[in-house]
Amino acid sequence: MSAGIGAATFVGLHVLWWRCSASNNPRIGLLFVLAIIGVAVSFTVGILVCEIVDEARWALLWIDVLLVVLYFFLYAGIVRSVSLTLLTHLRQGGHQSLELQSIIDEYSTSSRFEDRIRLMHESGFVKVSGEFVILTKKGRLLAQSAKGMSRLLGTVLEG
Amino acid sequence: MFEIFSYVAMTFCGAVLLHRGLLSIRSCFQIPEQSKLILSVPFIVGIGFLWYLLELRFTEVSYAWPLTITLGAIALYLAGIIVYVEFRALLSRGYSLRIVIDLLERDGCLGIQQLKGSYGGGLSLSGLIVKRLKSLADLGFLQFDGRKVGPLTPIGRACATIAVFARSLLRLERVG
Numbered sequence: 001m002s003a004g005i006g007a008a009t010f011v012g013l014h015v016l017w018w019r020c021s022a023s024n025n026p027r028i029g030l031l032f033v034l035a036i037i038g039v040a041v042s043f044t045v046g047i048l049v050c051e052i053v054d055e056a057r058w059a060l061l062w063i064d065v066l067l068v069v070l071y072f073f074l075y076a077g078i079v080r081s082v083s084l085t086l087l088t089h090l091r092q093g094g095h096q097s098l099e100l101q102s103i104i105d106e107y108s109t110s111s112r113f114e115d116r117i118r119l120m121h122e123s124g125f126v127k128v129s130g131e132f133v134i135l136t137k138k139g140r141l142l143a144q145s146a147k148g149m150s151r152l153l154g155t156v157l158e159g
Numbered sequence: 160m161f162e163i164f165s166y167v168a169m170t171f172c173g174a175v176l177l178h179r180g181l182l183s184i185r186s187c188f189q190i191p192e193q194s195k196l197i198l199s200v201p202f203i204v205g206i207g208f209l210w211y212l213l214e215l216r217f218t219e220v221s222y223a224w225p226l227t228i229t230l231g232a233i234a235l236y237l238a239g240i241i242v243y244v245e246f247r248a249l250l251s252r253g254y255s256l257r258i259v260i261d262l263l264e265r266d267g268c269l270g271i272q273q274l275k276g277s278y279g280g281g282l283s284l285s286g287l288i289v290k291r292l293k294s295l296a297d298l299g300f301l302q303f304d305g306r307k308v309g310p311l312t313p314i315g316r317a318c319a320t321i322a323v324f325a326r327s328l329l330r331l332e333r334v335g
Contacts, residue, residue, distance in 0.1 A: 015328060022330035052227070058160050059231025066234035066241075073245050078329070082254060083291045084322045085334055090301060090309045091319035097302065097309040100292070104285045113275055113284065115333050116255050125259055133274055135259065135267035143263035146256055154182040155250045159257025159279035159287060 002050050003063045006042020010035055011071065025119065026079050028072075035068045085112075163216065167232050170209045171239040177201035202240050209236055254287075 013034045039061070046052040046060045077084060089106065090098065117133055120126045125139035135143070150157050178201045184190075185198075213229050249256065257279055262269060264280070278284050296303040300315030311319060326334055 018329040018331075022332070024331065024333040055160050055163075056227045056231075058163075059228045059234075062231040062235035062238070066238040069238045069241050073241065076245075078322060078325045079331060079334055080254070081322075081334075082287065083295055084318070086288065086291055086295065087300060087311065087315055087319040088323050088326075090311050091316060091323065093309055095310045097307040100289070100303075100306055100308050103292075103308055104288050107288055108275070108284050112333070113278075114271065116258060117271065117274075120255055120258065125255075126262065131270045131272075132268055133262060133271060135262040139259050140263060140267065142256070143259040146250060146253075146260060147263075149246075150250045153247055153250065154179060154186070155247050157257060157260055157280075158251055158290070159254060159260075159282065 002042045002046035002052070003060060003067060005045045006038045006040075006064055007067045007071070009041040010038025010068070013037060014075075024115070025122070026076070031072070031075065035071075039064045039068065163213065163228065163232055164235075166209060166212045166216070167235050167239070170205045170212070171236055171243075173208070174201040174205035174240065175243055177204075205236060205240070206233055209233060 014031060017030070017034065042060065042064050043057070046057065052060055086103065086107075089103065117126065117128060120139070121128050124136055125142055127134045127136055146157065178198060181198055181201065209232060210229065213232060217225050258274065261274060261277060261280065265277070269277070276283050279287055282290070292301070292303045292308055295301050295315065299312055300318060301309055301311045303309075
């Protein structure tokens, strides 16, 4: 019950904050702070109301961690998933099929690619100079680490 | 409690190593992609193994709230598995990550239009969209014959409706 109250607090705060100040930046750092508040609420309810003792407090923390992890990945999908964007685009077409080329044109001419570049520029992974995108030291480190991790975990960097 | 945590860590590492081993076997014997379900077996077996370890532990030491502790340990294990699976998915399908890698493979500097055209190691943005549509069709979210896309299946429509609702609730205008 306390994990549920903590999770509800976290989601409630998230929705409230995002509705009050809209932004296209994913704001993962802020979301993390809200998650900590949710976990704190869950702990407070667990200890004061449910009177959870010793080891069970750890168990409560672990359940909270699972809920937060699940929510973070759900949120990442909602914010950045290309597949979800394609689904929502097709939903607008009702029960009719669309030409593949029209979908490609819509996506290619939108500013989504440039948005990604802008976000990476803000995070310091690339530098935008006029029409050119330049990889920074931080970006190079990220790309090299990703390549190494991909080899280690046996994935293909398809994009 | 440290002991229970070490059980979780041990089970997680075992499941990941087993998963990685299965991936290597798959690529060695060129087993087709459809065997993805088999790859989830180590993670499911891990839950059973962890439960068994904890049951053994509870017969030696008595804890208050044993079921809560078992559920907590399994929750932590599942959190680790989700992070692992999502991290792999990010490496494999990360849009922004692929842009950075494309830049690295082209000496670290490229024009935006060239970057769009050569996205995904030459796949381009249209290739990205076709790949995503094929995946969605394989998952049963929509119909796709290579030229015409749609309509959405009921499950695809449900997902799209939830996404539209969540995105408008959070006031996200520029997405995906």
